[in-house]
Amino acid sequence: MGASLRPDAQNQPEVKRVVISGYYGFRNSGDEAVLKSILFALEEEARQQGVRIEPVVLSIDPAWTTQMYGVEAVHRMRLAEVIRAIRSSDGLISGGGSLLQDATGALTIPYYTGVLKLAQLLRKPTFIYAQGIGPVNRRWMDPLIRGVMRRSAYVSVRDAESAALLGRIGVSAERIDIVPDPVMGLPLPEGMAAGSNSSVSDESAAPVIGVSLRHWRKDGADLTRAAEALRALARSRAVRLRFLPFHTPSDVESSRLVMEQLGELGPGSSAEIASPGDDPQHMLKAVSECDVLFGMRLHALIYAANQSVPMLGLSYDPKIDQFLKRVGLTAIGTTEQLNPDMFVAEVGRLLDRREEWLSTHKAAIEQLKQEARRPAKQIASLLRHNK
Template identity: 30%
Template structure:
């Protein structure tokens, strides 16, 4: 059963909270939020969706499915906690939020929901790296108390098991695999100064940081410049950098500055919705990507894509789609990387059907998360419009374990 086929139950006054890295910081996270809300709307069109946002103004403007938006960072906490206590369910995630420096912050609110008797559902979350003692302790204390925990990849399950989580962890796939594309028109292409009659190579870069701690900025800028120059020559193509966060623009300029043919490079300058970025992929011929959701969008579009695995989540997605999966992003790998992208271009016509089948399998797994969340919602009110929180705080759900795609 797909999320579109979930049958709505009787009208209810369910209040569902959504907590994640929402508020416009990252296009991939906004895609996840859009897909989760679409799932909940399909199952419970009358439920009230309450989004906990890092930038409430951005969320109100760009996520019209949200009924309420609550700032939760840098504000007095009593209104936030009061809102938590009014919920029938708190949905954590999805996306990569359980990592060093961040996990404890999200799980503080999840713990507060538990203290108020609110059931909680981890919606295809990502985990790792998790080495900080405080974050590991928060994970060990809070996740066993959650009503159900679904992770988006095997890497996340392994990270959580290493931390000491012994409860059942269901593996599905990233919610953004269910994102519908929106048109990226010829007028939008012209506005970006992009040619309509030339091959285009999409490229995605990101900043080093807690979620990408092994990246060396100068090293990978030079590496990607080599790849961009090679593809510009090999395919007589233009290189288009696709920023998913504001910081990506600076790193795109860093790669451009090291290219021998920077005139062949462009950076998308305007702000676009996740669906429009997905729609933009239809104009590309091949993608080389660091950002997970650029890689996902390319795979959804059926493009040849070379993931650059700066972290386990990208490596895991590469493995599940059958894409070349290099180990790390370092300048000494330039020869291997150029050989891989050259082979990918030549052999992709033979691999296209396999990619399509693998993506369909991952989309089916993403729908399993939606169905699982819908089952939990049904158990909470039985069609009566809401039940007592405490009776459901530790509800155990049975469901199929995901299999590798």
């Protein structure tokens, strides 16, 4: 490979430049957490294998990405820059996140498969990193996905449903590695201790209920139902509702809309919007400080699992149900229905019998954490042996 640097006399590790393609630079906390998790895992696994990986991130805001992560970045929509980055690399990683789906529009799949195809045309190995595949409603996109997947050196997806969809498209099951979302392996920031949930740090304080909501239904009925459930909870016992905006400014607007609908809360209850900033690890820390998390955002639930915070998922997309299933859970409701009485009872159970929840789900969570590093391990090994 043209960009490889051979070890020198001092036995320095071999350097491999790797382009990383994904939904980066948009300041969506979930996708930024995916990037940070991939960067962290690649660095750790490469070090263990005697290789040094130099990432080059395709970002909508390269300056911000470089400032945030300390890595080289180029503009994802400037073709000449993308070609130059790939040409000077040793390979390209696509992922993670839900990149290959057409729910958000007809241009998403052609863009991400186009970047993969470009790397393959430039004879660079390509790697699919823990992607969530689908939904794919436009059948003319199947060949785009099938072509790049069949030519990739390594393919990993984040759930069995994504693997099944690739199988229906025509990708051999033997080529597909099913792994957890990369964020399951994201550590807390250095110097910040885990286990600082409010119930642990202050016995007299009302428990913190993390709330991660997003706008989904056009009529807002899903958020209204969430407000009804949260209002019922805050009137049944003293709680601190802490809204966690994973995508700004849209989640801030959704949170404010729900807070406006809460009305009068019960004695000792309160509601607030957290501002952990853009760093995904700071949001992970904010989630770790919750006693229970109620979430629509996939990565809010993944953060909770990462930090062993009991969770309730509100499903708006199959990916929510798929992740909850891997932890041994089912959603408390959907964007179509949410029973306030059932919600209050379940939150109460999680608060009052926390250790029981942890005991039940600990093994599944630990397994997901360990498996989350497998793509980085495989990619580092393939790069090391690809001279």
